[in-house]
Amino acid sequence: xxxxxxxxxxxxxxxxxxxxxxxxxxxxxxxxxxxxxxxxxxxxxxxxxxxxxxxxxxxxxxxxxxxxxxxxxxxxxxxxxxxxxxxxxxxxxxxxxxxxxxxxxxxxxxxxxxxxxxxxxxxxxxxxxxxxxxx
Amino acid sequence: xxxxxxxxxxxxxxxxxxxxxxxxxxxxxxxxxxxxxxxxxxxxxxxxxxxxxxxxxxxxxxxxxxxxxxxxxxxxxxxxxxxxxxxxxxxxxxxxxxxxxxxxxxxxxxxxxxxxxxxxxxxxxxxxxxxxxxxxxxxxxxxxxxxxxxxxxxxxxxxxxxxxxxxxxxxxxxxxxxxxxxxxxxxxxxxxxxxxxxxxxxxxxxxxxxxxxxxxxxxxxxxxxxxxxxxxxxxxxxxxxxxxxxxxxxxxxxxxxxxxxxxxxxxxxxxxxxxxxxxxxxxxxxxxxxxxxxxxxxxxxxxxxxxxxxxxxxxxxxxxxxxxxxxxxx
Numbered sequence: 001x002x003x004x005x006x007x008x009x010x011x012x013x014x015x016x017x018x019x020x021x022x023x024x025x026x027x028x029x030x031x032x033x034x035x036x037x038x039x040x041x042x043x044x045x046x047x048x049x050x051x052x053x054x055x056x057x058x059x060x061x062x063x064x065x066x067x068x069x070x071x072x073x074x075x076x077x078x079x080x081x082x083x084x085x086x087x088x089x090x091x092x093x094x095x096x097x098x099x100x101x102x103x104x105x106x107x108x109x110x111x112x113x114x115x116x117x118x119x120x121x122x123x124x125x126x127x128x129x130x131x132x133x134x135x
Numbered sequence: 136x137x138x139x140x141x142x143x144x145x146x147x148x149x150x151x152x153x154x155x156x157x158x159x160x161x162x163x164x165x166x167x168x169x170x171x172x173x174x175x176x177x178x179x180x181x182x183x184x185x186x187x188x189x190x191x192x193x194x195x196x197x198x199x200x201x202x203x204x205x206x207x208x209x210x211x212x213x214x215x216x217x218x219x220x221x222x223x224x225x226x227x228x229x230x231x232x233x234x235x236x237x238x239x240x241x242x243x244x245x246x247x248x249x250x251x252x253x254x255x256x257x258x259x260x261x262x263x264x265x266x267x268x269x270x271x272x273x274x275x276x277x278x279x280x281x282x283x284x285x286x287x288x289x290x291x292x293x294x295x296x297x298x299x300x301x302x303x304x305x306x307x308x309x310x311x312x313x314x315x316x317x318x319x320x321x322x323x324x325x326x327x328x329x330x331x332x333x334x335x336x337x338x339x340x341x342x343x344x345x346x347x348x349x350x351x352x353x354x355x356x357x358x359x360x361x362x363x364x365x366x367x368x369x370x371x372x373x374x375x376x377x378x379x380x381x382x383x384x385x386x387x388x389x390x391x392x393x394x395x396x397x398x399x400x401x402x403x404x405x406x407x408x409x410x411x412x413x414x415x416x417x418x419x420x421x422x423x424x425x426x427x428x429x430x431x432x433x434x435x436x437x438x439x440x441x442x443x444x445x446x447x448x449x450x451x452x453x454x455x456x457x458x459x460x461x462x463x464x465x
Contacts, residue, residue: 012257015406018458020250025398027448035438036398036450038405042464051453053434073463105455106462125243126260 007121007130009089014038022122022129024109027087032059037107041120041129045110046070047079047098048086055082055099062099070098077101086114091133093117143270144306144342145234147178147216150317151241158237170223174216181216185209185307186314190321190331198330206307213303231274235267245316252315252322255332257406259312261363262339266309268358269343276352294349301338301345308335336364400424401450416456421449 013020022041027034028050035057037050047070055062065080079098086093095113119132145151152171159168185205195201224230242260249256287295312335314320323331343359401422405411411420419437421429429440434451441449 014402015257015409018460018462020246020256021462025402025450034448036448038450038452040462044464051434054451057438103453105453107453108464123239125239125246126264127246127256128260128264 005119005121007119007132009131011089011129011131013127013129016040020127024088024129024131026109028054028058029085029087029092030055030058030060030082033057039107039109042108042110043115043120045108047081047108047110047112048095048114049079049098049100049104049108049110051104051107052080052099052101053103055080058084060084060099062101065099068098077104088118089131089133093133143217143273144266144302144309145217145220146238146306146310146313147174147220148310148313148317149175149179149182149319151237151313152178154241155234155237158233162233167223170219174219178216181209181212182314182319185212186311186320189311190315190323190327192321198327199334202308202330202334206304209307210300210303213306214299231271235271238263238267245313248316248318252328253325254312254316254328255367258332258336258364258367259316261367262309262312262335265339265362265364266305266342268362269339269346269355272352272354272358273346273350275354276350291349294345298342298345298349301341305335305338305342308338311335336367339364398422398450411454412457415454417454419451419453421446421451423450 011022011024014023016023016038023038024041025036026039027036035054037054039048039050047068049070052062055065060082062080065082068079068081070077070079078101080101081096081098083094083096086095086097093114095117097113117133117135119130119135121130122128123130152175156168156171159165159171185208189198189201189205196204221230224233242263246256246260248254249259308331311320311331315323315331339362343355343362347355347359401424404422404425404427415430418430418432419434420427421437421441423441423444423446428444428446429437431437431440434453438449438451441451
């Protein structure tokens, strides 16, 4: 028998600059502020990865985080790891995320501490994603 | 009485026929595969007779006039095709799931073409999903392709005929869309794209309503109240159409809900501005409802403008410069 997996929410891929992407509206919540952004779900990325410029806006001292070197397709990136809350489709998740030292053009939802808390599915053929706020 | 040949819309094009035949072969159904391949010349002739004139030059009358006439011309051929199709599959268990999977698998490459042609892939995929949802509800309500009543009153027969006409119009509309994407009929001009998708959207609603008049069942009512298509509006922009997602405010969440984001207006704005990189490449933009409230290459400046306007939680995103290559991660 095939496994059956339930999801409580469905989302459409978003049209970004060069095509449709499984991007989700996320509220990034820090100790002193919050803002909305539109990262792409990347199940190959270890960390959720956000532009470091956002750190100060939500009340974080960027370089006070844990220093990490991240390896990307384009080479190595320096990042700082912080604990934040991410609100996704109405549910808040406490996560460790990476903020970039330099400007980045895309932001990602990666695996570390986030994907273990949720269930995500894709039907690429109809540009639709599925989400459930528990594992 | 068997209603499937009359009441559903299998969207038979040379491409869907080929895909159905391939899937039959993979499922060890060689007779069905051969039958489908033999249907191909007939279907190709129907395309020439009933579909090519919808969009080719020279044209007669308005788009909707041609649509009405040609969908009526299509009706007997459709009935013949559907009857033959369902006769050959009558012994196959769960034929709906089989067909549904083939249709959804076909969508992937077609949606890529729809994007290239500015044909509103979001709307087309929503229409297909809604169509499947309606037909699945019908199967649930009627327990299969048969309505358990062979003795019809005049009133019931009238409703059945209405359903037949509505199914034909929807089948004609969706088949036309598929044929455009398969490039087997001429690519429509911007206004015709919009008209074709509007006709398809309307035909889907009429199909669902006509079916619900014939088969009153809770599952069907629920399916009809849970359609995605009504919330996607069609806007004509430049050479293409831009469907904007506009879910109704305050609608109760269905069990499997659409994105309940409070940023739907911002998402619609983004969907409408596909040329964002041309104007704001390399900049941070802040959107609030249907308005671009700030843009600057400097994140802090863009955010400051937004917060000065009283926005406590700005929706702020970076617009990359135009890229030719595919995104492969950071």
